[in-house]
Every structure is written in C-alpha cells, then in structure tokens.
Amino acid sequence: MLKDLEVFVAVVEAGNFSTAARELDVAVSSVTRRIDGLEAELGRPLFRRGTRRLVLTDAGQHFLGTARNVLLELTEARDFLSSSDAEPRGVLTIAAPSAFGRRHIAPAVRSFLMKYPHMKVDLQLSDKVIDLSVERVDLAIRIGRLTDGDLVATRLAPLRRLVCAAPAYLEKAGRPGTLRELVDHECLTVSSKPTPPGWWTFPGLNRGAPLPVSGRLQCDDTETLLDAAVAGLGVVHLASWLVGDCLHEGRLVSLFSSDDGNAVKDAPAIYAVRLPGRSHVTRARLFLEHIRGHIGDPPYWDRPLPRCA
Incomplete structure (x- = not known):
C-alpha cells in the first residue's frame, strides 16, 4: 500500500504515467498496475484519463492530502530513528494561550533549550486560536474540548476548575457550606x-447551567480575577493550573474538598495539537516528550495540598 501511495503522488507531481515511471525508474506498465490496483482497492477512480495530462477526480484530490501526510509521517519517523543518536537541531514553532504559556510552557521551553543546545524555539503566546492549516506552527496548546478532528492531539493534563477564596474574604464573609450557597457570596466572574x-x-x-452567581467585579482576563481573589474581593472559579501556586502558598483556600464538577465523561482537558503534514514531526515529538515529563502525571500544579491542622 505504501508503494502504491508513492507511485500515486509521483504521478500527480509528474502529470502523466510515463514521466512518473522515468523518475521512479520502473516500467510504465508497473505504474499503471499500481494506480489501477489502488483505484480498485478504494472503489473509485483517482484520475480522469483520456487527456494529455492526467486530471485528479474529486476523490483523487481528497485522497492526495491523505497520501502525502502518510508518506511525510513515514519519512519523519524514519529520520527520527536514523538520527536518534544525533544531536537534535532546527527550529520548532510553538503556540500557546498567554497565561498558560507564561506559567507553564515558557519554563518547559527554557529547560528544553538547555537540554538541546542546537535547537531553536519560536514561542508565540496569544489567546487567539490559531488555524494550523493556515499558520506555520508545529505545535499548539489548546485548553478545553477539541473540535477539529483533523488534528493529532496529545492530552497533557485534565482541566480542573476550583472554587477558591482568600482567607481574608472568608474571615469577613464566612465560608460557604455548599455549592448552592455561592449565590449568596461576592463572586468574581468572567465578563464574556x-x-x-x-x-x-x-x-x-x-x-447543568451555570449557577447565577454575581459580584461587583467582572473581567475578561483570568489573571486579573485571580489577583482580585487574592486581595480578598471575592470567590473565584478558576483552573487549577492558574490557582495552584496560590493554594500551596496559602494565599487562597479551596472551598470544597472534592473536585466538584470536573470528573465527568469527555471533560475538557489541556492538549498539545499538531496538523499532520504541516509540522516538523520529529521536533514536535521531542518537545512533547519533554513537556509531558515537565508537567508530570498528575500535573505538578495539582499536587496534594498540605493538610490543615
């Protein structure tokens, strides 16, 4: 099958069977048999024949991308195995959401560059969701539920949101005993x-709908909400990767001992994604191995909190 794919792509790039046969150093009849067999296996024609230059059918055009991706993945895998003992080098482009990128990806990039002195990284931090079919990005960090089935995704960590408040706020307003009591508290909410x-x-x-919480501060920036919570202005419901340090330092308190609301099927998570055929697979895999070791399982920001006396 792989040889059939190689012949198919060669024919597309050459424009006809005879030129492809010369480039592959095989007989024209061999190329014809390969294409005929591939079309029979797929159950539909890939080329419209009868013209001086072969023209792809709609099915052929669709199949071309898949064939090129498979061949590229195989080439990258072979290169990785053949050069596994060589010093990795080249440029890796990584995109990540701003806050998560600053807190968790940038430190991993620093240690990655120290480990691989011949590698270069172009780290792009933005809350804009990058279209990997348009932008030349090797690896992107996505937080939430994935909606693009064309992406190759690696799950890095679960996404857990915790209800937290500062000790100063709890001393003033009291601690809610149940989740329902949050509607009676000053809550710091996202403005979107x-x-x-x-x-x-x-x-x-x-x-299943959001609790109708409210408060005096709304903001579209989660780090601003975090700072307000630490200052004692109210209760927040933020990701554990954002509040983890504050919890361990005692600047915030997690109000509910269990992970209420996160242990659900198909829960959102933190992923590293790439587009087949548009990324440097070997370099991406190298960083994936590094970032997974850096984050750990469970992730370091979800490490157990010290027990209170």
Whole structure:
C-alpha cells in the first residue's frame, strides 16, 4: 500500500504515467498496475484519463492530502530513528494561550533549550486560536474540548476548575457550606456572555447551567480575577493550573474538598495539537516528550495540598 501511495503522488507531481515511471525508474506498465490496483482497492477512480495530462477526480484530490501526510509521517519517523543518536537541531514553532504559556510552557521551553543546545524555539503566546492549516506552527496548546478532528492531539493534563477564596474574604464573609450557597457570596466572574463552558457549572446543580452567581467585579482576563481573589474581593472559579501556586502558598483556600464538577465523561482537558503534514514531526515529538515529563502525571500544579491542622 505504501508503494502504491508513492507511485500515486509521483504521478500527480509528474502529470502523466510515463514521466512518473522515468523518475521512479520502473516500467510504465508497473505504474499503471499500481494506480489501477489502488483505484480498485478504494472503489473509485483517482484520475480522469483520456487527456494529455492526467486530471485528479474529486476523490483523487481528497485522497492526495491523505497520501502525502502518510508518506511525510513515514519519512519523519524514519529520520527520527536514523538520527536518534544525533544531536537534535532546527527550529520548532510553538503556540500557546498567554497565561498558560507564561506559567507553564515558557519554563518547559527554557529547560528544553538547555537540554538541546542546537535547537531553536519560536514561542508565540496569544489567546487567539490559531488555524494550523493556515499558520506555520508545529505545535499548539489548546485548553478545553477539541473540535477539529483533523488534528493529532496529545492530552497533557485534565482541566480542573476550583472554587477558591482568600482567607481574608472568608474571615469577613464566612465560608460557604455548599455549592448552592455561592449565590449568596461576592463572586468574581468572567465578563464574556454567555458564560464560557464549565464556569460556575457543577453536575447535579441548576440542571447543568451555570449557577447565577454575581459580584461587583467582572473581567475578561483570568489573571486579573485571580489577583482580585487574592486581595480578598471575592470567590473565584478558576483552573487549577492558574490557582495552584496560590493554594500551596496559602494565599487562597479551596472551598470544597472534592473536585466538584470536573470528573465527568469527555471533560475538557489541556492538549498539545499538531496538523499532520504541516509540522516538523520529529521536533514536535521531542518537545512533547519533554513537556509531558515537565508537567508530570498528575500535573505538578495539582499536587496534594498540605493538610490543615
């Protein structure tokens, strides 16, 4: 099958069977048999024949991308195995959301560059979701649920949101005993409408809709909400990767001992994604191995909190 794919791509690039046969150093009849067999296996024609130059059918055009991706993946895998003892080098382009990238990807990049002195990294931090079919990015970090089935995704960590408040706030306002009591507290909320998926949402409460919490501060920047919570202005519902340090330092307190609302099927997570055929696979895999070791399992920001006396 792989040889058939090589012949198919060669014919497309050459424009006819005879030129492809010369480039492959085989007989024209061999090329014809390969294409005929491939079309028979797929159950549809890949070329419209009868013209001076072969023209791809719609099925052929669609199949061309898949064939090129498979061959590229195989070439990258062979290169990786043949050069596994060589010093990795080249440029790797990584895109990540701003806050997560600054806190967790940038430190991993620094240690990656120290480990591989001949590698270069172009780290792009932005909250804009990059279209990998347009932008030349080798690896992108996505947080949430994946919607693009064409991407190759590696799950790095679960996405857990925790209800937290500062000790100063709890001393003044009291600690809510149940999730339902959050509606009676000063809550720091995201300003975008509708409320993003997962925010202030807990299984078994409010029929799956966000709790109708409110407060004096709304903001579209999660780090600003975090700073306000640490200052004692109210309760937040933020990702554990964002609040982990504050919890361990005692600047925030997690209000509910269990991970209410996160242990659900198909829960959102943190992924590294790439587009087959558009990334430097060997370099991407090298960084994936490094970042997974850097984050750990469970991730370092979800390490157990010290027990309170």
